[in-house]
Amino acid sequence: MSKAGPSFTCTACGASHRKWQGRCEACGAWNSIIEEAPLSAGPKALGGRGKAMALSDLSGTEAPPPRAGSGMEELDRVLGGGLVPASAILVGGDPGIGKSTLLLQAVASFARKGLPCLYISGEEASAQVRMRAQRLGLADAPVRLGAETNLRDILTTLDAERPALAVIDSIQTMWLDTVEAAPGSVSQVRAAAHELVTFAKRRGVAVILVGHVTKEGQIAGPRVVEHMVDTVLYFEGERGHQFRILRAVKNRFGPADEIGVFEMTGGGLREVTNPSALFLSERGQSTPGSAVFAGIEGTRPVLTEIQALVAPSPLGTPRRTVVGLDSGRLSTILAVLEARCGIPFAGLDVFLNVAGGMRVTEPAADLAVAAALLSAREDVAIPAETVLFGEISLSGALRPVGQTENRLKEAAKLGFSQAIAPSRSRLAEVEGMTVREMPDLTAFTGEIFGAG
Ligand code: TYD
Ligand code: MG
Numbered sequence: 001m002s003k004a005g006p007s008f009t010c011t012a013c014g015a016s017h018r019k020w021q022g023r024c025e026a027c028g029a030w031n032s033i034i035e036e037a038p039l040s041a042g043p044k045a046l047g048g049r050g051k052a053m054a055l056s057d058l059s060g061t062e063a064p065p066p067r068a069g070s071g072m073e074e075l076d077r078v079l080g081g082g083l084v085p086a087s088a089i090l091v092g093g094d095p096g097i098g099k100s101t102l103l104l105q106a107v108a109s110f111a112r113k114g115l116p117c118l119y120i121s122g123e124e125a126s127a128q129v130r131m132r133a134q135r136l137g138l139a140d141a142p143v144r145l146g147a148e149t150n151l152r153d154i155l156t157t158l159d160a161e162r163p164a165l166a167v168i169d170s171i172q173t174m175w176l177d178t179v180e181a182a183p184g185s186v187s188q189v190r191a192a193a194h195e196l197v198t199f200a201k202r203r204g205v206a207v208i209l210v211g212h213v214t215k216e217g218q219i220a221g222p223r224v225v226e227h228m229v230d231t232v233l234y235f236e237g238e239r240g241h242q243f244r245i246l247r248a249v250k251n252r253f254g255p256a257d258e259i260g261v262f263e264m265t266g267g268g269l270r271e272v273t274n275p276s277a278l279f280l281s282e283r284g285q286s287t288p289g290s291a292v293f294a295g296i297e298g299t300r301p302v303l304t305e306i307q308a309l310v311a312p313s314p315l316g317t318p319r320r321t322v323v324g325l326d327s328g329r330l331s332t333i334l335a336v337l338e339a340r341c342g343i344p345f346a347g348l349d350v351f352l353n354v355a356g357g358m359r360v361t362e363p364a365a366d367l368a369v370a371a372a373l374l375s376a377r378e379d380v381a382i383p384a385e386t387v388l389f390g391e392i393s394l395s396g397a398l399r400p401v402g403q404t405e406n407r408l409k410e411a412a413k414l415g416f417s418q419a420i421a422p423s424r425s426r427l428a429e430v431e432g433m434t435v436r437e438m439p440d441l442t443a444f445t446g447e448i449f450g451a452g
Contacts (some may be wrong), residue, residue, distance in 0.1 A: 009186045010032050011032045013024070014223060015027065039047075039242040049070045071112070072106060074271045079251075080253045086200055087252075087253060088197040088231070089206070089229060089233065090211055091210050091235060092231045093236065094212070103167045103210060104136065105136060107141075107143050108118050116144075116162075117163055117167075118143070118144045118146065119144070119146070121145075122168070131324060135268075148311055149173050159199075162191050162204075164204055164206060165207075171189055171225065172219055176195065189220040189225060190228075231251045233276060234246070234247050234249055236359065242262055242264045243272070243357045245260070246262065261278070276304075276413075280304075280414065289372055290308075290382065291306045292388065293365045294419065300359075304355065305356070306355075307352070310350055311348065311349050318349045323358070326361070339401035341441055363391040367392060367421075368387075374448070389404075395440075401425070404426060404427050407419070420438060423437040423438060
């Protein structure tokens with residue numbers, strides 16, 4: 001028997017707690033727990049008999065879902081090859097990062113391809129959206145536009161219009177009159193998302209929900225609805241940087257980890273079809289502290305520059321500042337360099353950065369990170385025509401990584417001629433590339449920097 005009392009919910013991750021506390025144990029967020037009224041209509045006891053379900057077995061062939069392409073290649077690829085009918089997609093991101101711009105451009109592209117599309121804004125008046133569309137040169141696209149926050153009216157409209165795609169901008173502004181909570185609260189956001197996702201499945205309308213990432217406070221974040229949708233995309237970028245990355249973190253209809261790269265310009269988002277060239281564009285002559293990592297993002301190779309700065313620290317506990325990489329990974333690599341290669345970083349401030357606002361999550365970046373750190377510490381530049389990849393184990397050995405051929409080909413395409421890779425990598429011959437294989441970090445430091 002569950003007691004119907006007040007419940008406490010984390011607005012960041014949606015976890016429920018029995019009592020209020022300052023910090024959510026589930027996600028670690030501070031000050032994110034609020035009290036919510038219990039749901040009025042709980043499930044009744046399952047006294048009656050239900051209907052027997054129709055069951056099937058696992059055999060049989062199913063055609064892959066038909067997909068609609070938008071013509072925006074970066075978007076279509078992140079979706080797994082286009083939009084799947086009746087799918088529910090969440091696009092999360094910081095306020096002001098460009099979600100509304102991206103989705104207005106996306107619906108316009110889908111609509112121009114003949115897909116009936118509806119764009120519903122709960123944040124801006126129709127006139128504002130029209131002004132933006134004009135500025136983006138999309139005014140002629142056959143998109144139906146509405147400004148509304150009442151979900152009952154929205155669902156009625158969707159039911160009458162039956163578009164193939166509806167964009168809801170944003171889920172945090174939507175409210176249901178059946179839920180007694182403020183718009184933006186966890187229960188409203190959850191209930192609204194549930195209604196929209198069920199509607200999508202039942203009526204065959206694909207929906208894209210926009211969700212603002214919230215730092216704290218009374219507004220529920222997009223994580224609260226992640227589990228309800230088929231696809232979760234995050235739109236990321238550094239403030240003051242023009243690059244934007246659309247990243248699939250969950251996709252029932254395609255690979256996760258796929259990225260699409262865009263550039264924010266005065267005329268909206270421009271697709272970046274060759275991100276490697278873009279990420280390396282700020283790179284001048286080879287300077288100490290810079291290493292080029294030949295990475296893979298989803299199905300595509302992407303080269304990024306890892307930059308390190310190492311300087312004597314005035315502090316008792318030296319600084320470790322990381323942008324675009326996991327800070328735990330940096331600590332591990334520093335520890336391996338110290339313990340296995342005898343190269344200490346104690347008493348030194350370390351700053352590490354991935355150029356261009358990119359975020360690198362692959363362990364294959366370890367070797368490039370170590371190279372940038374050593375290059376900065378020894379003040380020796382890594383030869384400009386060199387890329388690196390390889391995972392570092394705690395023993396200091398270099399572990400081979402996958403997709404070496406793609407990495408090498410991309411490097412060759414961008415004018416690199418040498419790669420440093422772990423021994424036993426299954427390497428393909430790539431024209432114009434010579435590969436130096438290293439068994440471990442000690443061999444690497446000895447050969448490249450004469451250190452260790
Ligand atoms: P917006 O799409 O409104 O962000 P979100 O919906 O994620 O909150 O984008 C807002 C920012 O984008 C705003 O600061 C201005 C900038 N922007 C451009 O630089 N160029 C453009 O063409 C547009 C439409 C917006
Ligand atoms: Mg917006």
